[in-house]
Amino acid sequence: MKVIFAGTPEFAAVALQSLHEAGFEIPLVLTQPDRPAGRGMQLQPSAVKQYAVKHGIEVLQPLSLRTDSKDPQRAEEAKAAHQRLLSTPYDVMVVAAYGLILPRSTLDIKPCINIHGSLLPRWRGAAPIHRAIEAGDSETGITIMEMEEGLDTGPMLLIERIAIDDSDTTGSLHDKLAALGGKMIVEALNKMQHQQLEAVVQPEEGVNYAAKISKEEATLDFTQSAVDISRKIRAFNPFPGAHGSVNGTVIKLWGAEVLDGGSKSPAGTVLAADAQHGIVVACGTGSLRLTELQKPGGKRLPAAEFIKGFPLEGLSFA
Numbered sequence: 001m002k003v004i005f006a007g008t009p010e011f012a013a014v015a016l017q018s019l020h021e022a023g024f025e026i027p028l029v030l031t032q033p034d035r036p037a038g039r040g041m042q043l044q045p046s047a048v049k050q051y052a053v054k055h056g057i058e059v060l061q062p063l064s065l066r067t068d069s070k071d072p073q074r075a076e077e078a079k080a081a082h083q084r085l086l087s088t089p090y091d092v093m094v095v096a097a098y099g100l101i102l103p104r105s106t107l108d109i110k111p112c113i114n115i116h117g118s119l120l121p122r123w124r125g126a127a128p129i130h131r132a133i134e135a136g137d138s139e140t141g142i143t144i145m146e147m148e149e150g151l152d153t154g155p156m157l158l159i160e161r162i163a164i165d166d167s168d169t170t171g172s173l174h175d176k177l178a179a180l181g182g183k184m185i186v187e188a189l190n191k192m193q194h195q196q197l198e199a200v201v202q203p204e205e206g207v208n209y210a211a212k213i214s215k216e217e218a219t220l221d222f223t224q225s226a227v228d229i230s231r232k233i234r235a236f237n238p239f240p241g242a243h244g245s246v247n248g249t250v251i252k253l254w255g256a257e258v259l260d261g262g263s264k265s266p267a268g269t270v271l272a273a274d275a276q277h278g279i280v281v282a283c284g285t286g287s288l289r290l291t292e293l294q295k296p297g298g299k300r301l302p303a304a305e306f307i308k309g310f311p312l313e314g315l316s317f318a
Helices: 010-021 047-054 072-087 128-134 170-193 226-235 303-309
Strands: 002-007 025-030 035-037 042-044 092-096 112-116 139-146 156-163 243-246 249-259 270-274 278-282 287-294
Touching (some): 002 010, 010 025, 010 047, 010 092, 010 170, 025 047, 025 072, 092 170, 112 170, 128 139, 128 170, 139 170, 226 249, 226 287, 278 303
Parallel strands (some): 002 025, 002 092, 092 112
Antiparallel strands (some): 035 042, 112 139, 139 156, 243 249, 249 287, 278 287
């Protein structure tokens, strides 16, 4: 079976590696153009491109696949990409976190299968891992689905569940789901070759949209409950990093524990900041023990180390 692969970040690179190591022939990889990154803002290839180049797989990086784009350059690149797809013998396109819309003209060439990081239709959209943690879901998983023009609306082919641990961050859950997605896409294509895949239409109930994460969301509101704030801290780790401010200094919060009982102090008040109690902050409901913090220009530090260079006792988070 010949597979064209379309994906960009590490989540997708894990799937590409799984397909490559399983022996599927991959004549072409689509990924987004190189982007500026790092302090020097030099162009960096995507994780998918890095894997493809290392293993001698041809890479195509169009700005768009929409041939009707009003931008002449994007339209021209999309037309060239479309012709390249038409001239490349393949049986199926596998898509994982590609980041570009696949138009009808692409979907109509050959079957397109997507690796989606949620239990559809629970979280359709760009940030299913973040939103599952933020919402307090007890489980998530991978759905292998047929692609159509709607946003993650296609029929489901395979689905597998995993628990979300109380300690899971978006980073840790991402890694678990990436590994699961890689395993499942190999299983799906093997079943496809033997005509053993059954498509199941998604239920109409239970649809939620996992909107793209914005940096503005990462500003914490301590009038919310300790449980909700804790979920946000985990959901926004490693990106964009939840934060509060103390006396105008923005402090990123990377870890926290919900404590039993509350406080009559105003939300945001630092109730304790010492070696014995750690850093405890009052919330709208309940309180949090902050376990890992970072000041501007500094490193992520355990609470006990952080307060040595940034005393918090008697202060408040805004």
